[in-house]
Every structure is written in C-alpha cells, then in structure tokens.
Amino acid sequence: MKNQKNIDVxxxxxxxxEVIIEIKDLYKSFGDHxxxxxxxxxxxKGENLVVMGxxxxxxxxxxxxxxxxxxxxxxxxxVLGNEIKKLDRETLDVLRSDIGFLFQGSALxxxxxxxxxxxxxxxxxxxxxxxxxxxxxxxxxxxxxxxLASTIDLMPEELSGGMQxxxxxxxxxxxxxxxxxxxxxxxxxxxxxxxxxxxxxxNIQIKYGTSSLIITHDVDCARVISDRMxxxxxxxxxxxxxxxxxxxxxxxxxxxxxxx
Amino acid sequence: xxxKSVNFEGCIALQIQKIDLKIKTPxxxxxxxxxxxxxxxxxxRFFKEALRPPFEFNExxxxxxxxxxxxxxxxxxxxxxxxxxxxxxSRPTMIQFGAVLWMPNMVGISIVRELGPVITALVCAGxxxxxxxxxxxxxxxxxxxxxxxxxxxxxxxxxxxxxxMASILMLPLLVVVSDAVSLFGSALIENIxxxxxxxxxxxxxxxxxxxxxxxxxxIKTFFFGFAIGLVGCFKGYYSKKGTxxxxxxxxxxxxxxxxxxxxxxxxxxxxxxxxxxx
Numbered sequence: 001m002k003n004q005k006n007i008d009v010x011x012x013x014x015x016x017x018e019v020i021i022e023i024k025d026l027y028k029s030f031g032d033h034x035x036x037x038x039x040x041x042x043x044x045k046g047e048n049l050v051v052m053g054x055x056x057x058x059x060x061x062x063x064x065x066x067x068x069x070x071x072x073x074x075x076x077x078x079v080l081g082n083e084i085k086k087l088d089r090e091t092l093d094v095l096r097s098d099i100g101f102l103f104q105g106s107a108l109x110x111x112x113x114x115x116x117x118x119x120x121x122x123x124x125x126x127x128x129x130x131x132x133x134x135x136x137x138x139x140x141x142x143x144x145x146x147x148l149a150s151t152i153d154l155m156p157e158e159l160s161g162g163m164q165x166x167x168x169x170x171x172x173x174x175x176x177x178x179x180x181x182x183x184x185x186x187x188x189x190x191x192x193x194x195x196x197x198x199x200x201x202x203n204i205q206i207k208y209g210t211s212s213l214i215i216t217h218d219v220d221c222a223r224v225i226s227d228r229m230x231x232x233x234x235x236x237x238x239x240x241x242x243x244x245x246x247x248x249x250x251x252x253x254x255x256x257x258x259x260x
Numbered sequence: 261x262x263x264k265s266v267n268f269e270g271c272i273a274l275q276i277q278k279i280d281l282k283i284k285t286p287x288x289x290x291x292x293x294x295x296x297x298x299x300x301x302x303x304x305r306f307f308k309e310a311l312r313p314p315f316e317f318n319e320x321x322x323x324x325x326x327x328x329x330x331x332x333x334x335x336x337x338x339x340x341x342x343x344x345x346x347x348x349x350s351r352p353t354m355i356q357f358g359a360v361l362w363m364p365n366m367v368g369i370s371i372v373r374e375l376g377p378v379i380t381a382l383v384c385a386g387x388x389x390x391x392x393x394x395x396x397x398x399x400x401x402x403x404x405x406x407x408x409x410x411x412x413x414x415x416x417x418x419x420x421x422x423x424x425m426a427s428i429l430m431l432p433l434l435v436v437v438s439d440a441v442s443l444f445g446s447a448l449i450e451n452i453x454x455x456x457x458x459x460x461x462x463x464x465x466x467x468x469x470x471x472x473x474x475x476x477x478x479i480k481t482f483f484f485g486f487a488i489g490l491v492g493c494f495k496g497y498y499s500k501k502g503t504x505x506x507x508x509x510x511x512x513x514x515x516x517x518x519x520x521x522x523x524x525x526x527x528x529x530x531x532x533x534x535x536x537x538x
Contacts, residue, residue: 067410093412107407109399121411175411 018045020179020211021066026075028061035061036072037235043179043213048205050214050222050243052257053232059215060104062232063181066213067099068092080178097125100172100180100210104187106164108156114167115139115152118174125175142170145207146200162193169200173208180204182214186221198224219258231257302494309414310421319422327388327423327489328430332437338383339438342375343367343445351453360454367446368465373477376439378525381484384431385517389492392423393513396496397506405497420493427489432481476532483524491517 021043028036035058043049053059064070066077068084077084082095108117118139122129132138143149146166156164165185172180185201186194198221205212216222222229223243231239231246231254239246239254247258346367354360396419399405408415443465450456492513499509 064406069406069409089414093414096410096412099410101407101410103403103407105402107403109404109407110402120408121413124411124413171411 019043020045020080021213022076022078023062023066024076026062026065026077027073028058028065028070028075029073034235036065036075039075039232039236041230041237043211045211046209048212048214048225048227050216050226050229051232052217052219052222052229054217057232058235059232060183063101063183063213063215066181067096067101093124094127097121097128097175098178100175100177102165102168102172102180102182102185104184106156106161106168108164108168108171110156112156113152114143114148114154114156114159117156117167118142118171121171121175128175138174142174143167145173145204146170162189162196165189165193165197166200169197169204173204176208177210180210180212182212182216184216184218185214186216186218194218194221201225217257298498299491299494302497303490305416306420306424306490309417310425312417314417316418316422319418320425323422323426324430327426328433331384331387331430331434334383334387335380335434335438336441338379339376339441340445342379342438343371343442343447344449346370346375346442347446347449351449363446363450363454364456364461364464365468368443368468369473371442371446372439372469373473374525374529376442377435377477377481377484378521380435380438381431381481381488381521382518384434384484385488385521386514388427389488389495389513389517390510392489392492393496393499394506394510396420396493397499397509400497400499401501401503401506416497420497423493424486424489427492428482428485431485431488432478435478435481435484472532472536476528476536480524480528480532483528484521487520487524488517491520 019042021041023039023041026036026039027034039058039062041049041051051059051062061070065072065075066079066084068087079095080098082091084092087095108114109120112120119135122132122135122138129138139152140149143152146169148163148166148170151159151163151167156167159167180201182201186197189197201212201214202225204210212225214221214225226243229241229243229246230237233239233253239249239251246254249255347363350366351360351363354363354366396405399419405415405419408418443462447456447458447461450461451458495509495513495516499505
C-alpha cells in the first residue's frame, strides 16, 4: 500500500518536473586534458536518470563534483536548492545526509563489521535521528531491504562482491536519503548478480521514493532502470532522451553505445 | 585599457618568474620544497581540527591500543637488546681505561638522553608510520575516505587527528618502557660479568641522572610521536591511486619520518644545551 503511494507521488512529481539536481556549464580539466567541457543536466524528483559514457569520459568526475568531493574549474551545481559552491563544510555535511552515494568498489570500511559500517553515518547525523540508544532496528531494516540481515556481524572481507555492493547500498539507505547517486553499480559483477542489483535499485526507489542518478556503461542496466538518459561524449551532453528513442538513432557515436 | 596592460605585465612577470624557477631549481629540489610546504599545511590543519569539537574519543582510544600496546613487544625486545649490547661493547674499553666503575653512569646517561628515545622512535617509525601510511593509503585507494566524506563525516578528524594524537601520547610511554628495559639489560650483564648487584647498579644510575637528563629527553619524544603520526597520515591520506601507491606511501612514510626524527633530535639537543646547561 505504502509502495503504491510512493509510485503515485513519484509519477506526480515527474509530471510536475520538480528539479532536485541542476548542473549548468560544468568544466573540469586535469592539466591539458579537458574532462568536462560545459556539461549540464537536471534531475527531476522521483526520476531515474542514467548518464552513460565511455571509461574516462568524466562520469565519475561529474558525480564527485556533485557531492563536493572534487572542485570543478567552473560551473553551477545545485542540489535540493543549495548551490554546492556556496555551502560551508557543516551545511554541506548536513546536505550530504540527503544524498546517498554508492561507490563503484562498494567502499565498505574494512576495519568495521557490517553493523558498524551501517551505524557509522548515523551517529554523524544526530540532527536527523536524535539520540538513538538502540540502532539495531534501523540497521536491521536497512539490511532487510537488501536481503542480507544475516550478515550483520560479519566483516566485509567475509562477503562476496555482490554482497558487499548490497551492504554498501544498505549503508546509503540508512540515512534515508532523498537522492541516491550510483557510480557504476554493476561494474565487476557477474550478469546474474548485476540483475539482482538492478532489481534491488528499482525496489528501493519504490519503497523509499528516492530519485536516482546512475552513472554506468552497462546498457542492460540503463535499459531496465532509466526513465531518461544522457550520453556523455567528449565532456558534453552528446544526446539526451529515453532509452527507446536513443536506441533507434542512426548517429554512429550513439550507435556505438548500444552495439552488442 | 590601463587595467588590461597591468594584467598583461603581471602575466609576463609571472611567466618570467616561472621560467626563472624552471631554470634555477632542478625538479627534485622543487618537489622536495613542495612536499615540505604540503606537510606544513597538513600539520596546520591537524592543529585546527584537533582543537575543534566533536572529538573522536573512542577512535582515539582504539588508536592508543594499536599504536601503544601493540608496539610494546617490539619495544621491549629492542630495548632489552640495546641495553645488553651497549654494556657488552663498552665494558672491555672501560676496563682498559680503568673506568669500569663508571659503567652505570655512562650507560644510564647515554640510554636516557639519546639511545632510548632515538632508537625507540626509529623502531616505531618502521612499525607505526608505515602501518598508518599503508592503512590510510589503502583506504584512499578503495574510496573509503571518500565514503566517509560523503556520509558527512570529517575523515581528517576521524582518521588523522586520532592517530597523530595517539602517537604523541604513546611514544613517550614507549620510550620510558624502553629505557627501563635497556637499563635492566645492561644491569644483567654487569651482574653476570662484573658481579655487581642490581641494587647497587640502579642506585649508581639514579645518582648519576638528573632532571636535566630526563626532561629534555622526554620532551623531544612528544615531537618524535608527532612526526611519526603526522608523516604516516600525510603519506597515506594523499596516497596515489593503485596498489603501487599504497606501497610507496608506506615506504616513503618510513624514510621521511626517519629523516625528520634526526632533524628533530638535532634541534632538541641544540636547544636543550642552551636551556638546560647539560
């Protein structure tokens, strides 16, 4: 019932086109190498936006600029109405609790158990949770969402790659974010585990009503999950549209993305 | 127009300066100077973050356990062997000069003032600094530091401040333990070879030592601890990508810390000679 309500709210928000992430004229170079050359995009509330590009095309750089991990050379980035460049450290940290980030390599803290990994971001955001004496129900809820409640006391090294990716997803969920950024969520996983992760991403969006920005070069992932796609070529938005529209294009650069 | 010409002239001046720098300073020197500058900035950030709440007390205690308690066996063994070797090496010469009665004084002063602090610090540089460098380096490579950052945690405060503080606090304690074990080692040799009782040996050592030996030696160990923690964290925190980067971070952390320890030791001895009249 709650899931159906979330779907209705998301559909309504998509129709209203409420912008929650806005990027304009983003430029970033490393030495003489231009990575982003005037990139722009908008993510609407409740939307799954996929940004596709070749390796080294600047997808990860763009997503890192979005959360303040990297400073762009110039450009405008706004998340949930806050211009990232103008935020001080503390305000940025508070804003970050509304943004979940799934790293390409999971990035679980390997000196901590699964439980500690999930508790770690919670104790930093007391303004969101207040003083919680027992974090177990919240941790269990997040773990159950990814189907790994039994791993609570295991160390990351005891988990497979797919399980680590799921735990990392649970860690982003525990802060109840409004937006989830996925950096290559299926890279390095076998096809079956990749499908499981994609399914999980869809379920999470329905359950929590989040908006997602997905960086990938996995066409299957883009096909299943995207509401809209941006193809990033030479640091610019080369093409933009729905998967079904882009796949019919005759442009050789666009065709190259979808060729099997 | 005038403004434009000023900017243009400024640009030219900057370019000339750059060319001048390129000609006059070889690459390695420039790299070293840049690294010293970055390390100084890193140290400045440490003091800024260390004084600002929230304080990561639990992580600090965990690091005290790792840096202090886990180094104890190594320090005990090396300290004991230094005491044994120093006594064994010095004894024949002291006998030759008819100065064997001065053995406790010579051993006590050299261990407490110099050998204990410096050798313990060097041993700890090998264990602690490289360990921190490798740990933070691998955290950087696997994006764990970035993950902390995006979860709203200040990784500098959580990872760097706690480790450097623990290192500052633990090194003096390790040096005290090392000194005690070294003196026991030398007492053991004296007891076996010279038939000197432990009580007489230690009474002679404590009579020979004064606060001007103990205090400067102890103060410098806080700086040794600071250097060990800081360089390890600096190298690991800014480790380059890839597994090779982690190896380089661990390796250069030890090399840079060891060099820094000798510089600090020289400065400390120089200053204590001025202030303590030793």
